[in-house]
Amino acid sequence: MSGSYDDSMIDVSSDSFWEIGNYKRTVKRVDDGNRLCNDLMNCLHERARIEKSYAQQLTEWGKRWRQLIEKGPQYGTLERAWSALCTEAEKVSELHMEVKAALMGEDYEKLKNWQRDAYHKQMIGGFKETKEADDGFRKAQKPWAKKLKEMEVMKKSYHSACKEEKLAASRETNSKLESNNNPETQKKLQEKVEKCQQEMQKTKERYEKSLEELDKLTPQYMENMEQVFEQWQQFEDKRIRFFRELLLEVKQHLDLSTNHRFQTVYHTLEDTISATDAEDDLKWFRSNHGPGMPMNWPQFEDWSIDLNRTLSRREKKKPSEGVTLTGINQTASDQPVQPAKTSSSLTVPTKTAPAGSNPFEDDEDDDEEEEMAVEQQTTVNHISVNKEEIKTASSMEKTPDWSDEDTGVNPFSANGDGNPFEDEQASPVISVPVRALYDYDGQEQDELSFKAGDEFTKIGEEDDQGWCKGRLKGGQTGLYPANYVEDIQ
Secondary structure, three states, X not given: OOOOOOHHHOOOOOOOOOOOOOOHHHHHHHHHHHHHXXXXXXXXXXXXXHHHHHHHHHHHHHHHHHHXXXXXXXXXXXXXXXXXXXXXXXXXXXXXXXXXXXXXXXXXXXXXXXXXXXXXXXXXXXXXHHHHHHHHHHHHXXXXXXXXXXXXXHHHHHHHHHHHHHHHHHHHHHHHHOOOOOHHHHHHHHHHHHHHHHHHXXXXXXXXXXXXXXXXXXXXXXXXXXXXXXXXXXHHHHHHHHHHHHHHHHHHHHOHHHOHHHHHHHHHHHHHHHOOOHHHHHHHHHHHHOOOOOOOOOOOOOOXXXXXXXXXXXXXXXXXXXXXXXXXXXXXXXXXXXXXXXXXOOOOOOOOOOOOOOOOOOOOOHHHHHHHHHOOOOOOOEEEEOOOOEEEEOHHHOOOOOOHHHOOEOOOOOOOOOOOOOOOOOOOOOOEEEEEOOOEOOOOOOEOOEOOOOEEEEOOOOOOOOEEEEEOOOOOEEEEEHHHEEEOO
């Protein structure tokens, strides 16, 4: 019988640690520790990517909505409160970028360095610590495993002898019951039974002796295995304690509620929102867009032809000078002025003018009518309503300050049969398909209402206040905020 120790020859019959080869689970735990280091590093790396992505999304969200708020109709302290949400997003974004940097720059690197110091790779593969654990358990288990193997052989021999003795006794009994019993055969069967009984007794004694020797080795075996196991328990204890400390540091980095800067962000946000004052906002709107605005009320002024001669075309069109009214002739802004059909150079609509229409009557001075009739082909009537005066001037009386650009072309936009005293020129005719980005409910009668995704046509350019003119598919026209739509490519 060979005395060599071979794990492959041992049949593990239970799941106990003391069974031959079951220490492999403890050895595997060393490899598992290294794998867990890799898993935790991947976990931290993924969380860092999430923190970075969230920070970038917060920044983009805050930037986009800050622009929309600035261009939108909201005003006053409520606008500042709304914008404070964007500021909060930017500040929190910075904090999450710091969390990402701490996870990768501190926690990840710390774990990586600890893994490198705790697990040492071998040239032939695997880790040095794994081989040391396996060799230690194998050495502690070898004497007891060898004696266990001898005992198993003795047990097998004893059981085989018992089986032979039982078979021989059965044959002898059957022989006695037969009628044609041969004395010589009966004698041989009896000798076989006696021989089997003797062999059974010998193997039993050897089996009991082997088991006794195994029992004597068991205490030493258990002590040696305990020592090796405790060694690797301490190794695992270091890993568990290190992971615990590392996870606590990760928690500190992730827990923004304990960060005073994080708390300051929300204290500031709360203060800004709480500072919203409806009374102040309404007062501001009244002063800037309501009855609180100043007004240049019309007053009577004497007419002076000398004063009219000194005004250049550019000066007459300045906003500070008042409202410049178009010629009464109903011609398109891009068409030349049509010649008058009569000697009168000023034609006023015969129907009753609405409020704000031309306050002048048809009975102009005869002398002035004669002057205007002479220049029918090039006459353009200008009526300027100022705080101090309302005056008319003929193109016949233009001075050298007038440019050559107005020759034969009406520089003013006609308003059709409506009020001829509109204070702004008509927008250029455009037709651009657009799509709504957000819902909008018109606040005034001249405003459009639409839902996000609706498509309609922009028919006017954006003005200084951020409004455009549009036409819905149903034909309704009106104003809408330009930043609520996008052009359809």
